[in-house]
Amino acid sequence: MKDHLSLEERVLSGLDEEQRQVATALHGPVCVLAGAGTGKTRAITHRIAYGVHSGVYQPSRLLAVTFTARAAAEMRTRLRDLGVGAVQARTFHAAALRQLQFFWPQAVGGALPNLLEHKAQLVAEAARRLRLGTDRATVRDLAGELEWAKVSMLTPDSYLAHASERGTPAGFDLTTVARVFGAYEELKADRNLLDFEDVLLVTVGILQEDARIAATVRDQYRHFVVDEYQDVSPLQQRLLDLWLGGREELCVVGDASQTIYSFTGATPQHLLRFASTHPQAQVIRLVRNYRSTPQVVGLANAVLTQRRPAGKVADALWATPLELRSQQASGEAPQFLECPDDEAEAAAVARLVGERIAAGTPAAQIAVLFRTNGQSEAFEQALAGAGIGYQLRGGERFFTRKEVRDAILSLRAAVRAAGTGHDGDAEGAGPDSPPLAQQVKDILASIGYTEEAPAGGGAVRERWESLAALVNLAEELVLSRGPGLDLEGFVAELQERSQSQHVPTVNGVTLASLHAAKGLEWDAVFLVGLSEGLMPISFADTPEAVDEERRLLYVGATRARAFLHLSWSLSRTPGGRAHRKASRFLEGIRPGSAAQAGPAAKRRNRTERPALTACRVCGTLLSTAAERKIGRCANCPASYEETTFEALRAWRLETAREAQLPAYMIFTDATLVAIAERKPTSLKALADVAGIGPTKLEAYGEAVLELLAAS
Known part of the structure; x- marks a missing residue:
């Protein structure tokens, strides 16, 4: 039947009613408010194709603009598939750079200055000058911070007047930042360089000052489409206004509830005010979600609707959210899990991920999403320990981060300086030496570690999180291996773990920050670390900042197609004080939260914590994952024979070398201790040891039992 349709009709076929409205609204101004998973890219690419095929648009005179090279490439692919590959789809910067390269000789003269790809080196030099x-x-x-200032169209002179609410960027007062800004601009001018933001700024300057060039650009481009319009900065909006030159042949697409880049200068205000700025605008809402099940969509909607008034300023900036309506079949209810500590949370998530994979979900269709990159290490370790491949998106692997590499170098240097040998009789391992964790803290203090987390966010906070993760690891290893673990042993453990980062994990589970997950989707999504201080993040200290954190959680939830799991922990480290609580954003959503049930139901329905286990020696309740795995508390002496434990370690090392895996991926030390103490005599008894699942039982069970029988 479709063969008898015209080309234009075929372009429109398969669109729902609202998408068809978008595709046939060929004259601006048009504002498309498109919720997550509602097919906005499909709608706008079909609009462009329909306009071209019906003769309304000339392909060379339409410019589609988006914010990332990946999104622009996807749009070009779709346009090509629709038979309109001549239409340009570019990022703001790519479009501006092309114009700048063309018009620079006539507007300024001479060759275009060199482009500065990375400004860090020049910023560092500017700081050193001061x-x-x-x-x-x-x-x-x-x-x-300089990027924020420039996209906000500020200069070193005007920065102070407009940055009063920026806090202390990078730990400096605003006056100092303004001086660095000025020195940076002077260095660029001296060396005839343009940075990323200058491409937009200079293009804006040329279009403002040269009427002939502005007229040429406006004659070239008659129609504009802007995707992700909630993310435009003041500078990008100014460039768009100059391209338009007062015309209204503009279609914008966005969702204010997905504004998560305010810290870069993005603002949804242009989207929210579009109808008042353009009184003749046609406003179309896309709310049919084709991505997620009703259960996932219902939770995502609730994250936004549970928001309560937060003051005049914040309320004025909060947009009434679109209420998504799922078009998918009913699925699983979202799951919630409260854990005693970060290690237990990572272990639980790794186990659940393994169950999903065993049930048929491809690893590549599973994601673990967290608020900060510093949280990745625990999940990297847990997944590696479970033999599950992963890939880290939007950040460096934990052991390849510069601060982690610097930390390991500093720890190695301390071992050499102390003259530590393999016999453990070195200065750093004596009876009067500080505990291992304290030694690690003291050494890492020289490269920036402090007991208290730094105020604010950004790279300084992420650096601290990485160093703190190493301190936590030292504390955990002492508990599992005993106080005899010295600094050299700790460094050897770090080296062994770092090697696992080189194992190919092409088809692995995705680990990503919530920001890096924007625009992506998976069958199953695990949202982790959803406790106060992480979600919302501790430095979100204004109602507006907290609202952005809420939107960030909404973006994370809408990445899931079929399954959504939400978890949090009560303590950062095993055995630590349980001072955390679940994120306020889960109130009224998670089972047993105040808005869902009364006091009796709240206690009855409360998310279950891991079962309480008593020490098999003294009967004390075990409080950490490491203690529960071994089956006794840290205060009770080990009951295994040293020769048995050493035989197990030797077997593990040989097995790991043959498999080209780090030793802890065979069995962790805690698991070896538990095996040595229990000395199981059957596969069934061995399976009762924590850390030995069906896969490891099949792979190593017979060998372990044979070794135990001989020892």
Whole structure:
């Protein structure tokens, strides 16, 4: 039947009613409010194709603009498939750079200055000119602040007047940041360089000052489409206005509830005010969600609707959210899990991920999403320990981060300086030496570790999180291996774990920050670390910042197609004080929260914690994952024979070498201790040891039993 349809009719076939409204609204201004998973890219690409095929648009005179190279590439692919590959789809910067390269000779003369791909080195030099001590993380935060200032169209002179609410970027007062800004701009001018933001700024300047060039650009492009319009900065909006030159042949697409980049200068205000700025605008809402099940959509909607008034300023900036309506079949209810500590949460998530994979969900269709990159290490370790491949998106693997590499170098240097040998009689391992964790803290203090987390976010905070993760690991290893673990042993353990990062994990589970997950989707999504201080993040200290954190959680939830799991922990480290609580954003959503049930039901329906286990020696309740795995508390002496434990370790090392895996991926030390103490004599008894699942039982069970029988 479709063969008898015209080309234009075929372009429109398969669109729902609202998408068809978008595709046939060929003259601007048009504002498309498109919720997550509602097919906005499909709607706008079919609009472009329908306009071209019906003769309304000339392909060379339409410019589609989006925010990432990946999104622009996807749009070009779809346009090509629809037979309109001549239409340009570019990022703001790519479009501006093309115009700048063309018009620079006539507008300015001479060759276009060189483009500065990375500003960190120049920012560091500007800081050094002012005799400021800066490390890599501080430079990154300073660079981010300068980018915010420039997309907000501020200069070093006007920065102070408009940055009063920016706090202390990179730990500096605003006056100091303004001085760094000025020195950076001077260095660029001296070396004839343009940075990323200058491409937009200079293009804006040329279009404002040269009427002939502006007329040429406006004659070239008659129609504009802007995707992700909630993310435009003041500078990008100014460029768009100059391209338009007062015309209204513009279609914008966005969702204010997905505004999660305000810290970069993005603002949804242009989207929210579009109808008042353009009184003749046609506003179309896309709310049919084709991505997720009703259960996932219902939770995502609730994350936004549970928001309560937060003051005049915040309420004015909060947009009434679109209420999504799922078009998928009913699925699983979202699951919630409260854990005693971060280690237990990571272990539980790894186990559940393994169950999903065993049930048929491809690993590549599973994601673990967290608020900060510093949270990744626990999940990297847990997945690796479970033999599950993973890939880290939007950040470096934990052991390849510069601060982690620097930390390991510092720890190695301390081992050499102490003259530590393999016999454990070194200065750093004596009876009067500080505990291992304290030694690690003291050594890492030289590269930036502090007992208290730094205020604010950004690279400085992420650097601290990475160093703190190493301190936590030292504390956990002492508990599982005993106080005899010295600094050299800890460094050897770090080296062994770092090697696992080189194992190919092409078809692995995705680990990503919530920001890096924007625009992506998976069958199953695990949202982790949903406790106060992480979600919302501790430095979200204004109602507006908290609202952005809420939107970030909404974005994370809408990444899931069929299954959504939400978890949090009560303590950062095993055995730590349970001072955390679940994120306020889960109130009224998770089972047993105040808005869902009364006091009696709240206690009855409360999310279950891991079962309480008593020490098999003294009967004390075990409080950490490591203690529960071994089956006794840290205060009770080990009951295994040293020769048995050493035989198990030797077997593990040989097995790991043959499999080209790090030793802890065969069995962790805690599991070896538990095996040595229990000395199981059958596969069934061995399976009762924590950390030995069906896969490891099949792979190593017979060998372990044979070794135990011989020892």
